[in-house]
Amino acid sequence: MKAERAKEILVELLKIPSPSGQEDRLALHIMEFLHRLDYDVHIESDGKVIDLVVNPEAELFFEVHMDTIDVRAEPFVRGNIVYGTGASDVKGGLASVLLMLESLKKDKQDLNVGVVFVSDEEKEGMGSALFMERYKPKMAIVIEPTDLEVHIAHAGNIEAYFEVDGKEAHGACPESGINAIDQAYKMIEELKALEPFKQKGKYFDAYIGLQELICENPYYLIPALCKGRFEARLLPNQEVEDVLDLMEPILDEYTLRYEYTEIWDGYELDESEEIVQLAKKAMEEVDLEDFGGMRSWTDAINFMYNGTKTIVFGPGNLDISHTKGERIDVRDVVKASEFLRKVNEIYGRS
Structure with missing residues (x-):
């Protein structure tokens, strides 16, 4: 059931092309999705990029970008596998965030973290830079394709x-x-x-x-x-x-x-860092095992340069991202959503 809902959310995201600089339609779709769930959405813009912020006072943020590269492959579904440009990088991760937010409302659970949807990750990272100019969270999880590994290091x-x-x-x-x-x-x-x-x-x-x-x-x-x-x-x-x-x-x-x-410059967080410990507890509860390191540029660099301790995590595979064969297993989208929900729960208890 969760996999079918994840598939529905992801396919709707993939139907809306959102190359860098053309995120407006997708941002509107996300806003409407969140408003139906009764979340307040704060819009941040400098005239060039747009960010959508939920729970802006939080000290821990989940961050995910709305843009993709130019469309190279149209979406289609084969069983539990969803294909198309952005499926892995990073609309599968975006779907996991939306699925988490939907499940919290359904179960009448609090959102204890902040969530920001940013623009322009694939080109200049202006969306995350704008967010970090205006918000200074203590910790963050940047959503990127990591094969469900928690990446505490970055190239x-x-x-x-x-x-x-x-x-x-x-x-x-x-x-x-x-x-x-x-x-x-x-x-x-x-x-x-x-x-x-x-x-x-x-x-x-x-x-x-x-x-x-x-x-x-x-x-x-x-x-x-x-x-x-x-x-x-x-x-x-x-x-x-x-x-x-x-x-x-x-x-x-x-x-x-x-x-x-x-x-x-890259970085590696010590396992004693609060965000790493939070992730480790959540990993144990949803049966995830591995720490890893991100090989590509992500918005985590902008976060870390501004003092926010940041890990990278998400469904999808970096190796096939940007390729014509880009795809994702929706069961991994569900697993990522469960991990994020567990982090939200553990953080709320701390």
Whole structure:
């Protein structure tokens, strides 16, 4: 029964496209859902993004984003599996929050935590930044696809766009030119050989690699210019500035120019932190076991930078998020809802 209700809620969410910057229709749907349950909804906006806040005075918040990437796959259902862009990242998690709020009203239970639905997570994180400007909760759970693991650690990150130059020559005369694509690969290999990217971690390993490479070459030439983007994933204990000091001599050697688009330090919470202890008690009561670490940027970074102790949790699988095969098992949506409800209950008793 709960799985069917979770499926209904999720499919309705997926029917409303909400790429970053186009969250208004989904925000209205969520507001109407919450008003039917008699929750007060506070709207926060700076003219660019919109956030919906429930129980704004709370010191513990559940946070979930409303936006997705651009739609790559339309929703459809096969048994307990719901497919479509956003199913895993993060409308499955959004459905788990709404299911929790609905179940609390049905059972006449209090909402002891705050809930915020934010915009723009997939692009610039402006929604969570706006929320943190106006609210300063003590603790938070950011909803993201974690396979129902409670992530108490978070990767750091360096992302940059670059241009690498070479020297044109006829395509049959590689000895006379300098191949910009070859240079880009040499650069990445030298970066990969740096000590920070050889390190293994408790939850994931450090990594650097190309995510985009563009080279237009319509004239059968040795290419003289290519552009690209690389991303580096850092361990929670690695300092971004230390890694940049090692990377930049290589970038200076190979590139015409480069520009960092994302830089942040990761973190790992001690298991003695209150939010971790709350989560641990809830995990025991709903039969969840594993702590883990988040590999991707999430709004948790904005929360932690502003002093809010934050864990990441949710249904769905990060590996298949953003892909054309994105999907989620609604039974995991129900399980996530039960976990969040249990955190709400335990926190209310504390």
